[in-house]
Amino acid sequence: MKLKSHLIFTLYTIYGILLKAISGQYPLVQNVTVTEGGTANLTCRVEFNDNTSLQWSNPAQQTLFFGDKKALRDNRIELVRATSSELTISISDVTLSDEGMYTCSLFTMPVRTAKAYLTVLGVPEKPEIDGLTKPAMEGDHITLTCITQGSKPAADLRWFRNEKEVKGAKEVNASGKTFTVRSSLQLQVDRNDDGVAYTCRVDHVALTQAPQQATEVLEVHYAPRVEITHSLAVPQEGQYLKLECVSKGNPSPDPVMWTKDGSELPDLDRMIVEGRELTFTSLNKTDNGTYRCEASNHLGTSSAEYVLYVYDAPTTLPPPTTPPLHPITPDPTALLGSHASDPTVTGNRGTYLTNEAKGADDAPDADTAIINAEGNHAHAEEKKEYFI
Numbered sequence: 424m425k426l427k428s429h430l431i432f433t434l435y436t437i438y439g440i441l442l443k444a445i446s447g448q449y450p451l452v453q454n455v456t457v458t459e460g461g462t463a464n465l466t467c468r469v470e471f472n473d474n475t476s477l478q479w480s481n482p483a484q485q486t487l488f489f490g491d492k493k494a495l496r497d498n499r500i501e502l503v504r505a506t507s508s509e510l511t512i513s514i515s516d517v518t519l520s521d522e523g524m525y526t527c528s529l530f531t532m533p534v535r536t537a538k539a540y541l542t543v544l545g546v547p548e549k550p551e552i553d554g555l556t557k558p559a560m561e562g563d564h565i566t567l568t569c570i571t572q573g574s575k576p577a578a579d580l581r582w583f584r585n586e587k588e589v590k591g592a593k594e595v596n597a598s599g600k601t602f603t604v605r606s607s608l609q610l611q612v613d614r615n616d617d618g619v620a621y622t623c624r625v626d627h628v629a630l631t632q633a634p635q636q637a638t639e640v641l642e643v644h645y646a647p648r649v650e651i652t653h654s655l656a657v658p659q660e661g662q663y664l665k666l667e668c669v670s671k672g673n674p675s676p677d678p679v680m681w682t683k684d685g686s687e688l689p690d691l692d693r694m695i696v697e698g699r700e701l702t703f704t705s706l707n708k709t710d711n712g713t714y715r716c717e718a719s720n721h722l723g724t725s726s727a728e729y730v731l732y733v734y735d736a737p738t739t740l741p742p743p744t745t746p747p748l749h750p751i752t753p754d755p756t757a758l759l760g761s762h763a764s765d766p767t768v769t770g771n772r773g774t775y776l777t778n779e780a781k782g783a784d785d786a787p788d789a790d791t792a793i794i795n796a797e798g799n800h801a802h803a804e805e806k807k808e809y810f811i
Contacts (some may be wrong), residue, residue: 428754434449450477452539457517458629459546459575464503465539466511467527476530477510482523488512491758519543519575519600544629545601547788550637558673560613560722561645567608569623569637573601576628580606583622617643617673646723649679651716653729660736666729668716676718676725677684685713706733 450467457463466475479487486494491505503511514521522543528534550571559565569580569591582591591606608622610616618640625635647670655666669678681688681701688694688701690709695702703710710733717726 431594436527448472448475448529448531449535450529450537450586452525452527452537454540454542456542456544458544458631459517459519459795462513462515463517463521464511464513465525465541466509467539468509469529470508472507472529474507477505478528478530479510479512479773480526480528484526495655514541517541517543518638519545522600544574544627546629547571547574547578547625547627547635549603550580550623550625550633552621552637552639555641557617558642558644561613561643562611564611567610567621567639569606569608570603571625571635572603573600574604574627574629575601576681577602578604578625578627580604581605581624581626582606582608583624585620612641612643614643614645614671614673616641617645635647639806642673644673644720644722647676647718647720647725649716649718649725650725651714651727651729657734658706658731659734660707661708664706664731666714666716668699668701668718668727670699670716670718670725672718672720672722672725674720676720680717682717685715708733718719724761 426671436784439753448469448471450469452467454464455463455465465479467479469477478489481487481495487497487500488494488502488505488510490510491502493500493502493804499517501513501515503513505511510527511528522541525539525541527537527539543594548571550569551572553568554566556563556565567582569582569743571578571580577595580591580593582589587606594605594607596603596605608621620638622636622638622639627634647669649668652667652669655662658664668681670676670679679699681696683689693704695704699716701714701716710731712727712731714731716729717724760807
């Protein structure tokens with residue numbers, strides 16, 4: 424009984440080894456992808472081999488290596504490793520024509536084979552941008568076209584306005600085994616496009632380090648726009664004032680022209696023009712008026728105006744005074760002589776109206792005014808006036 428069991432176990436073991444040997448006689452390969460110009464390594468392995476030879480052949484069924492023996496004269500093809508369980512070869516400077524199905528053969532009875540597909544990536548060329556007019560005029564419609572050739576598979580083109588991506592129209596055309604890709608970007612340019620960089624970037628699986636790209640910077644000519652800035656919010660007599668004519672245009676509108684009330688500047692000793700700036704060394708009331716700045720280039724003219732009103736210089740109020748302890752009687756004659764025509768007197772001691780002035784003002788004629796004034800003098804001692 425024990426002998427029978429041992430015999431059965433031995434038979435199963437031998438059967439397992441035979442199955443493993445039979446299954447291990449099949450070659451194992453993997454597909455390979457390489458960039459054009461790179462090196463492709465093709466490896467064929469078997470788990471179990473009874474010294475049966477391995478062979479690699481190309482898509483044209485030409486034998487490359489039979490074991491460690493080179494069969495095709497091609498300096499790009501070299502032996503990497505040859506053992507009873509592995510055959511590895513390399514193909515350098517790979518071209519698109521190397522792409523295809525490669526076969527590893529194990530010369531058993533019958534011959535067993537495995538196939539590996541070699542994919543060669545076509546590297547896209549550096550893109551070029553066409554259609555840019557320098558300079559472009561504000562309002563022009565232009566079409567930028569980016570083109571790249573030699574990609575496999577077809578490359579992807581992306582547009583950027585400075586760092587922001589914008590959408591373009593893509594077109595792909597086959598050219599043999601590679602593709603030509605175009606992308607168009609339509610623009611209506613304005614002054615905000617002046618100095619803007621438009622970049623076309625190529626994205627492709629073969630570009631592992633950095634994408635290919637091309638950049639063009641737009642130059643846009645446009646008519647000037649003008650505004651006037653000022654250094655004082657409330658200009659006052661005696662102050663220094665600077666007006667600046669801020670003009671933006673391309674080409675730059677230099678020089679600018681300053682006028683006052685439609686005429687040339689009247690006082691060039693105090694009104695100094697330097698470039699875009701008009702300065703007043705010391706303002707006075709005669710400077711009041713409308714100042715105009717005008718700038719021009721070959722595309723047009725623009726102007727701006729600034730209305731200048733010079734305010735009085737600020738005055739310092741006198742210190743407060745203490746009223747007198749006793750009333751002081753003014754000299755009515757003196758008051759009548761200096762303020763008869765202007766009854767209101769303003770000074771650092773107060774504002775008051777004299778009775779003499781009232782009598783004279785109320786009289787219908789000159790004779791009555793004198794009589795009223797004399798009558799009022801008769802009672803001057805009775806009417807005391809206090810100064811505030």
